Amino acid sequence: MFKDFYSIITFVISGAICVGLIYLLYNKHLNTLGFEESLxxxxxxxxxxxxxxxAILMVFLATSAMNQKSYKAKIIHKISKTTQKMHNFRTIAEILFNSEIWLPGLKDYMEKDFANLSYFDVKEFYKGKSKLAIEFLQETHHFGETENLYMELKSLLMTDPKEKQIPETIDYPIFYKNDIIKKWVEHKSGSGLWYVFGYKYGNYKESLNFEAVFERHREKIxxxxNTIDNDIFEKSSFNDVFFSKLWEHLTKDVIPKLSQFQSLIDRKTPRLIYYLYIVFLLLMVFGVLVPITYLMLSFSVLAVIVSYS
Structure with missing residues (x-):
């Protein structure tokens, strides 16, 4: 608001000075003999x-445009690498989500009674937008609190926070939408999984049957x-320690970077650059084209007076 106010004030002052100069120079032309020749x-x-x-402005603006293009290319390269890591995390989440690690009846319970409830709705229950979220929190859970883990995994498979149910074929977009990234960051998606596997696995051990994960799926995970980060996961085994590191890496590294790079790529051109484009245009029109036209075609002296002003 204040920036716009200052811009308006500057524009008004500049306009007043311009009008004042036009008046003074034209008055000088009318009252001074030979003034036009001097002009x-x-x-x-x-x-x-x-x-x-x-010319200086043109070089500066061209250099600025090239630098911005190069900068965006680097950011796109970085965000592409991070997006691929997110794809890999979501593939792991998809395997676990669709596996038989859950207690019998959990999937039916969640997909029938709470099919239209998302992890984000539950996290935002205090806003009072979802009665179903409040019902879920008041419900007596009979699946060892794994309902929350189920919903958290499900949230990672979404590509739009407005989704309530995930499609049969999970979407892996070229770039993730800002809306879903913001929700992942805001609610620290993955942190609940990290906490359970890192600190509370003993309480959940009987409720999560990892022996039910097929061998080929374990190898794929x-x-x-290893594709996500070879240094961290090179010698990992399929156990709670591995999953603790996995979800920690997602929460502390991949999702924050995804958000950071996305905000950088969406960053607008500085307002100063737009102002310089306007100055360049005004210089070319009133500083070069109008005076040349005045000299070549003998236009009215008013044209060159406006140009000077």
Whole structure:
């Protein structure tokens, strides 16, 4: 608001000075003999100065545009790598979500009674937007509190926070939407999984049957983890320690970077650059083109007076 106010004040002052100069110079032209000839002599110098300043601005703006393009290319490369890591995490989440690690009846319970409830709704129950979220929190859970883990995994498979049910074929977009990234960051998606496997696994051990995960799926999960970060997961085994590191890495590294790079790529061109484009245009029109036209076609002296102003 204040920036816009200052811009308006600057525009008004500049306009007032311009009008004042036009009035003074035109009045001088009417009352001073030979004033137009003096203006003609100065016009060549004026064109030279304006052309020189325009050239400097043109080089600066061209360099700025190239730097911005190069910067965005680097950010796109980084966000592409991070997006691929997120794809791998979501593939792991998909395998676990669709596996038989859950207690019997949990999937039916969640997909029938709370099919239209998302992890984000539960996290935002205090806003009072979802009665179902409040019902869920008041419900007596009979699945060893794994309902929350189920919903958290499900949230990682979403690509839109408004989704309530995930599609049969999980979408892996080129870039994730800002809306879903913001929700992942806001509610620290993955942190609940990290906490359970890192600190409370003993309480959940009887409720999560990892022996039910097929051998080929275990190998795929470990391979994906190595692809995400070979240094962290190189010698990992399929156990609670591995999953603790996995979800910690997602929560502390991948999702924050995804958010950071996305905000950088969405960053707008500085307002100063737009102002410089306007200055460049004004210099070219009123500092070069109008004076040259005045000299070549003998336009009214008012044209060059406006140009000077």
């Amino acid at each position: 003609k002599k100065l016009t060549s110098i004026y064109i030279g100065i304006s052309g020189f300043l325009s 470990l391979t994906l983890a």
